[in-house]
Amino acid sequence: MRHLQQHVVDEYEGCEYDSDYSDASMGSDLSDNVEVDFGILFDVDGVLARGSSPLDPAKRAFEKLKDAQGNLRVPVAFVTNACNRSADKARQIGNWFNMKVQPDQVIHAPTPAKLLRQYHGKHTLVIGQEYRLDIAEDLGFSNLCTIEDIKEAYPLLDMVDHENRVRVARGEYTENPQFPKVDVILLIGEPCRWETDLQLIIDLLLTEGKPTEAPRDPHNVPQLPIIACNMDLVFMAEACMPRFGHGAFLVCLEALYHKLTGKPLKYQNLVGKPCEITYRFAEHTVSQIARNMGITRPLKRLYFFGDNPSVDIVGANLYDRYIKRRDSNGNAYELPVSRLIPQLDDLHEQTVEDCHSMLVGTGVYKHHPQEEQKSSSPTSKSHVYHGHRDIAHEADLSTPHKYVHDVYEGIEYIFKRESVSLT
Numbered sequence: 001m002r003h004l005q006q007h008v009v010d011e012y013e014g015c016e017y018d019s020d021y022s023d024a025s026m027g028s029d030l031s032d033n034v035e036v037d038f039g040i041l042f043d044v045d046g047v048l049a050r051g052s053s054p055l056d057p058a059k060r061a062f063e064k065l066k067d068a069q070g071n072l073r074v075p076v077a078f079v080t081n082a083c084n085r086s087a088d089k090a091r092q093i094g095n096w097f098n099m100k101v102q103p104d105q106v107i108h109a110p111t112p113a114k115l116l117r118q119y120h121g122k123h124t125l126v127i128g129q130e131y132r133l134d135i136a137e138d139l140g141f142s143n144l145c146t147i148e149d150i151k152e153a154y155p156l157l158d159m160v161d162h163e164n165r166v167r168v169a170r171g172e173y174t175e176n177p178q179f180p181k182v183d184v185i186l187l188i189g190e191p192c193r194w195e196t197d198l199q200l201i202i203d204l205l206l207t208e209g210k211p212t213e214a215p216r217d218p219h220n221v222p223q224l225p226i227i228a229c230n231m232d233l234v235f236m237a238e239a240c241m242p243r244f245g246h247g248a249f250l251v252c253l254e255a256l257y258h259k260l261t262g263k264p265l266k267y268q269n270l271v272g273k274p275c276e277i278t279y280r281f282a283e284h285t286v287s288q289i290a291r292n293m294g295i296t297r298p299l300k301r302l303y304f305f306g307d308n309p310s311v312d313i314v315g316a317n318l319y320d321r322y323i324k325r326r327d328s329n330g331n332a333y334e335l336p337v338s339r340l341i342p343q344l345d346d347l348h349e350q351t352v353e354d355c356h357s358m359l360v361g362t363g364v365y366k367h368h369p370q371e372e373q374k375s376s377s378p379t380s381k382s383h384v385y386h387g388h389r390d391i392a393h394e395a396d397l398s399t400p401h402k403y404v405h406d407v408y409e410g411i412e413y414i415f416k417r418e419s420v421s422l423t
Helices: 007-013 056-065 087-095 112-116 134-137 147-153 162-169 194-206 246-261 277-293 309-324 367-376 408-415
Strands: 036-040 076-079 125-126 184-187 226-229 269-271 301-306 356-360 402-404
Touching: 036 125, 036 226, 036 277, 036 408, 056 087, 056 408, 076 277, 112 134, 112 277, 125 134, 125 147, 125 194, 125 226, 147 194, 147 301, 184 194, 184 246, 184 269, 226 246, 269 277, 277 301, 277 309, 301 309, 356 408
Parallel strands: 036 076, 036 301, 125 184, 184 226, 226 269, 301 356, 356 402
Antiparallel strands: none
16 A cells, blocks of 8 residues: 555654655645645544643644634544434534534444434344434434343343343243334444453344244354444543443444354444544545535545554555455445445535544553564564554554644644644
8 A cells, every 4th residue: 555655663653744745835825716625524533632631732732723713624523332312512623622523524434324214113122321312213213122122022031130030030020022023234433341241242133033932953043133333342532541432332242142042243344433434424524514505626635643453544555455445336345244335326526535544642552662663563562552453453553643742733734734833
């Protein structure tokens, strides 16, 4: 890949811009009649904030991005693997940086599932925590149930809940065998009680969504479609070390299913970073934002800021590969079925020619230049791949186009590379 050539080492060490951009055009002002042809995408946790507290470099970065009236001068969107209501997150980001952020500018892990319209009317079990039904409805799913509904309909299933065991022993339960068959499982985020959710999801998978009787052959049950959003093994919050993410829950589900059936769990669709569908949806979003800003030029470059090499950087580099290897139908030939991108008429045309991955050192990733070459080697015993099972480990994909200490340094780099000044 072009971005993994001779500039990689230099870019990790400093802020030098690429040699294919000339010094001659440096420092030109971005006035009202000059349009940019690039967009910027930001991860949130570890890039712009730690937990609910914004990072100071991010505050300074957005001051540099805004004009005298406080409006952004570059099309910007926020791409996070968290699972919140977009309006709530937009409000929070706006408060952090004293600017207006529209809900459509925020892309959560499940957001691209809006494109999976063939499942929106099916009876769908939604796994997650707060607001999971609101989020699923916002995606377009209209026939929903929760794990609590499954527990109520089939109270004999949940024996990992010892309180429920006592209720069952006392006969204090009522079954509902008329409960509708589950057609689809939508995993939008890790649940509160992993053990109960793992048990009941497996039960549904072994009974084709209707757990009223045991399967005759658990090794040969057609699997329900599973849509999994957010494959992050860990994420960075306020704690001194990364915390388990939804990817850790998926690892447990995959291991249990394989242990019981002897077969690997299959995903109908993987959504969220690092899958290409999320970056394609992000390009669509930032293109719409650019049009709303009055920008008429098609976007040619995306810059993506992330703090997790196995998720953010792998995803941005996968999308860079995808847009350089598209076939006549718009899909890259090597994409597995679970990562194919629906071709819908209401998606903005794919015009971006490069997706530049920008790795910051304020979150999951901690930069140690003296160890970089050794630790990035695929044969190094110290290197452990934290990416999802269904995304092949290629060490080069976790190498960013550019390492910067923080997002403010990254914005300065972009301005220099694009030969514009927003000051």
